[in-house]
Amino acid sequence: MRRVRTYPAPAALTADPQGVATHCPYCALQCGMWIRSTEHGVEISGRDFPTNRGQLCRKGWTAGELLDSAERLRIPLVRDSREEALRPATWDDALDRIADAFTGLQRAYGNDAVAIFGGGGLTNETAYLLGKFARVALKTRMIDYNGRFCMSAAATAMRKAFGLDRGLPFPLDDIAGTDLLILAGVNTAETMPVLVRHLDELRASGGRIVVIDPRRTPTAALADVVVQPVPGTDVALAYGLLFGAIRAGLTDGEFIAERTVGFADVRATAMGYWPERVELLTGVSVAQLDELIHELALARTTILLTGRGVEQQVHGSAAVLAYINLMLALGRIGRPYCGYGSVTGQGNGQGGREHGQKADQLPGYRRIDDPEARAHVAQVWGIAPGDLPGPGVDAVTLLTDPDTDVHGMLVIGSNPVVSAPNAQLAEKRLRSLDFLAVVDIVLSETAELADVVLPTTQWAEETGTMTNLEGRVLLRQKALDPPAGVLTDIEILHQLARRLGHASGFPTDSRQVFDELRQASRGGVADYSGIDYERIAAENGIFWPCSEPAGIGSPRLFLAGFATPDGRARFVDVAADLDADCPDAAFPFYLTTGRLMDHYQSGAQTRRIASLRRASPEPFAEVHTATARSLGISDGERVRIVTRQGSVILPARLTTTIREDTIFVPFHWGGSGRANTVTTNAVDSTCGMPAFKLTAARVEAVRE
Numbered sequence: 001m002r003r004v005r006t007y008p009a010p011a012a013l014t015a016d017p018q019g020v021a022t023h024c025p026y027c028a029l030q031c032g033m034w035i036r037s038t039e040h041g042v043e044i045s046g047r048d049f050p051t052n053r054g055q056l057c058r059k060g061w062t063a064g065e066l067l068d069s070a071e072r073l074r075i076p077l078v079r080d081s082r083e084e085a086l087r088p089a090t091w092d093d094a095l096d097r098i099a100d101a102f103t104g105l106q107r108a109y110g111n112d113a114v115a116i117f118g119g120g121g122l123t124n125e126t127a128y129l130l131g132k133f134a135r136v137a138l139k140t141r142m143i144d145y146n147g148r149f150c151m152s153a154a155a156t157a158m159r160k161a162f163g164l165d166r167g168l169p170f171p172l173d174d175i176a177g178t179d180l181l182i183l184a185g186v187n188t189a190e191t192m193p194v195l196v197r198h199l200d201e202l203r204a205s206g207g208r209i210v211v212i213d214p215r216r217t218p219t220a221a222l223a224d225v226v227v228q229p230v231p232g233t234d235v236a237l238a239y240g241l242l243f244g245a246i247r248a249g250l251t252d253g254e255f256i257a258e259r260t261v262g263f264a265d266v267r268a269t270a271m272g273y274w275p276e277r278v279e280l281l282t283g284v285s286v287a288q289l290d291e292l293i294h295e296l297a298l299a300r301t302t303i304l305l306t307g308r309g310v311e312q313q314v315h316g317s318a319a320v321l322a323y324i325n326l327m328l329a330l331g332r333i334g335r336p337y338c339g340y341g342s343v344t345g346q347g348n349g350q351g352g353r354e355h356g357q358k359a360d361q362l363p364g365y366r367r368i369d370d371p372e373a374r375a376h377v378a379q380v381w382g383i384a385p386g387d388l389p390g391p392g393v394d395a396v397t398l399l400t401d402p403d404t405d406v407h408g409m410l411v412i413g414s415n416p417v418v419s420a421p422n423a424q425l426a427e428k429r430l431r432s433l434d435f436l437a438v439v440d441i442v443l444s445e446t447a448e449l450a451d452v453v454l455p456t457t458q459w460a461e462e463t464g465t466m467t468n469l470e471g472r473v474l475l476r477q478k479a480l481d482p483p484a485g486v487l488t489d490i491e492i493l494h495q496l497a498r499r500l501g502h503a504s505g506f507p508t509d510s511r512q513v514f515d516e517l518r519q520a521s522r523g524g525v526a527d528y529s530g531i532d533y534e535r536i537a538a539e540n541g542i543f544w545p546c547s548e549p550a551g552i553g554s555p556r557l558f559l560a561g562f563a564t565p566d567g568r569a570r571f572v573d574v575a576a577d578l579d580a581d582c583p584d585a586a587f588p589f590y591l592t593t594g595r596l597m598d599h600y601q602s603g604a605q606t607r608r609i610a611s612l613r614r615a616s617p618e619p620f621a622e623v624h625t626a627t628a629r630s631l632g633i634s635d636g637e638r639v640r641i642v643t644r645q646g647s648v649i650l651p652a653r654l655t656t657t658i659r660e661d662t663i664f665v666p667f668h669w670g671g672s673g674r675a676n677t678v679t680t681n682a683v684d685s686t687c688g689m690p691a692f693k694l695t696a697a698r699v700e701a702v703r704e
């Protein structure tokens with residue numbers, strides 16, 4: 001078996017002429033950075049960290065620009081009615097308004113009248129304190145966050161199959177040591193450009209790459225085999241591959257017998273996916289299926305990663321389970337250089353889902369309906385278990401359903417007016433609230449609707465921990481002072497809690513919050529109790545679970561057993577009934593949405609960075625040249641994309657890299673170019689994941 005290169009131990013992270021050791025504000029790779037303040041402004045350079053080895057992408061290099069941008073918020077904004085414009089206010093006035101409004105609404109309509117909507121970019125300390133703030137200070141069960149739009153399908157599937165959900169159950173470096181890497185619905189060359197160096201290493205040592213994506217993306221350019229399935233058909237494709245693997249004798253009987261349960265049913269279902277049928281369902285030809293089986297046969301070790309392409313579907317968690325079934329049948333999980341992982345997206349997409357900002361969760365990845373978990377956390381919080389609210393509702397319900405009890409909301413670390421599915425509905429719902437408060441660093445599209453907007457510090461101005469896609473807990477150190485008067489997220493929570501009658505319990509020092517988080521997570525699935533700031537810095541991060549203050553935690557999970565009661569992984573016999581928003585005569589195309597290299601998420605940050613805005617100034621619709629010809633559309637011409645939800649007008653960008661039946665629109669813009677004006681309302685009923693990747697659509701030329 002080929003081995004991964006080993007690297008020298010990291011330099012100490014303390015004061016260094018290169019500046020302060022910290023991490024990028026954006027994606028889950030959490031690349032290491034040096035940041036230094038000079039007379040010419042803030043200087044950022046790449047730092048040797050295991051995920052990036054000194055490299056940064058364009059977004060990382062330019063991240064400093066927003067720190068002193070004129071568009072940054074520096075003082076609170078308030079208004080007395082929605083007809084007025086927002087105007088500057090004192091912190092006391094702004095904070096009092098929020099506390100008074102929330103108290104009034106809760107008195108009138110009950111505790112669940114106030115909701116919190118958080119984000120996966122917030123530090124572990126903020127995410128933890130936010131969950132506590134909701135349950136203890138507001139006593140509401142209504143809290144959820146944008147990670148529901150991101151990781152819920154994979155998380156649900158991994159919990160079912162392995163008993164535990166950690167994006168990658170192995171360090172990123174392991175990728176370079178596998179024989180075969182399968183990337184399904186992941187466009188890492190654009191979404192985690194620095195990860196490409198791991199792919200280059202893999203190829204340099206003779207490993208092979210398969211990409212499964214309806215578009216021939218820049219990631220596909222790095223692959224040995226590329227297949228372009230019809231959007232939304234990964235369940236059928238994965239079963240088709242399992243059929244082929246069974247027929248070619250590739251399954252690992254010993255592994256199946258000793259380390260798994262439930263294969264018989266899955267095997268029986270897979271036998272219904274013979275190649276000709278799979279070709280009809282997925283558009284992947286019999287010859288291409290053979291090619292994929294051949295790749296599986298050549299490899300002794302395999303890593304399969306899914307991204308949002310597979311997961312943001314009505315059958316997202318089923319598709320993940322179908323790919324896991326394939327990997328379990330091959331015996332390529334829970335062994336060195338083998339495994340399944342889901343590429344976590346946001347900077348703290350992993351930690352953000354472990355410490356309680358999710359409707360059904362308590363810190364340490366505990367379930368809020370588990371009496372033992374409730375007792376433990378209530379004791380850490382100094383309240384009676386009976387005073388802890390129960391599970392709330394998922395993000396889509398929270399943001400769009402007018403029938404919940406919610407009358408007031410605090411949005412912190414998300415921009416749902418751009419990023420929520422069917423954003424028209426979310427926008428309407430947010431406008432209909434009696435009171436909306438937003439904490440952000442810029443006046444985002446969501447902040448524009450608020451009654452009170454609080455500015456907050458940026459990544460480089462506060463200390464806190466983040467948990468990257470590998471489950472590695474890392475330390476983002478404060479490098480710069482914030483603009484005068486701007487509070488951190490946890491200082492804001494402290495101020496609000498105090499006004500709601502909780503003078504203690506909401507510390508403003510991140511280390512103190514982390515120490516409490518360690519207690520609260522102790523004994524949970526995501527146990528952080530053995531982790532502290534010093535050891536994170538000394539070891540280049542610590543992998544959870546970690547209950548002992550020694551070592552680097554648990555970089556590789558499942559080698560000895562799975563996290564299920566009997567230690568065996570579960571095959572889950574998922575159905576593949578295609579009841580998604582299927583194209584028909586009126587809406588004949590598959591509309592899918594996703595990301596570009598230059599912009600991040602709702603674009604609130606990157607649209608305000610000059611070089612990124614120049615590189616990628618506006619949204620567009622990617623249309624196949626042949627499709628455009630048949631519709632009489634030329635390159636750059638404006639087209640109307642119509643779906644059952646609404647329509648948007650965008651310039652067409654013609655390409656031959658997309659399927660002829662598929663249209664792609666990036667979601668980084670609000671206003672008239674907002675992708676989510678047209679995306680479907682449909683969600684995966686098992687986890688609440690929106691089906692961002694498949695909406696039936698019509699395309700029309702716009703002729704003035």
Ligand SMILES: Nc1nc2c(c(=O)[nH]1)N[C@H]1C(S)=C(S)[C@@H](COP(=O)(O)OP(=O)(O)OC[C@H]3O[C@@H](n4cnc5c(=O)[nH]c(N)nc54)[C@H](O)[C@@H]3O)O[C@H]1N2
Pocket residue numbers: 027028150184185186187188190191192212213214215217229230231232233234307308309310344345346592593594595596597598599600601602693
């Ligand atoms: N530049 C940039 N980087 C980012 C982000 C960003 O906004 N911008 N966001 C971060 C976050 S939060 C996330 S979640 C990650 C997301 O990272 P990715 O998952 O890599 O990104 P997406 O573009 O959402 O989707 C990936 C691919 O899925 C494909 N796809 C669509 N439908 C299907 C399908 O039915 N099956 C399959 N197999 N593929 C399909 C799309 O064509 C697309 O190329 O990126 C992170 N990194």
Ligand SMILES: Nc1nc2c(c(=O)[nH]1)N[C@H]1C(S)=C(S)[C@@H](COP(=O)(O)OP(=O)(O)OC[C@H]3O[C@@H](n4cnc5c(=O)[nH]c(N)nc54)[C@H](O)[C@@H]3O)O[C@H]1N2
Pocket residue numbers: 119120121122146147149150151308312345346412413414415416418419420421439440441442444456457458459489593594595600601602603604605667675676679692
């Ligand atoms: N059509 C379509 N829609 C999608 C997706 C898709 O693929 N297609 N992907 C979905 C996914 S995977 C995700 S993760 C979501 C993300 O969508 P959003 O949740 O909207 O993500 P961001 O744009 O990162 O929003 C973060 C907000 O918090 C602010 N912010 C940044 N740092 C801080 C901080 O430290 N504190 C506070 N208080 N605020 C801060 C930013 O300025 C920004 O306004 O979008 C989802 N929406």
Ligand code: SF4
Pocket residue numbers: 024025026027028029030031052055056057058059060061191192193194195
């Ligand atoms: S790959 Fe992600 S973490 Fe690394 S520099 Fe780019 S945006 Fe930042």
Ligand SMILES: [Mo]
Pocket residue numbers: 149150151345346
């Ligand atoms: Mo995400």
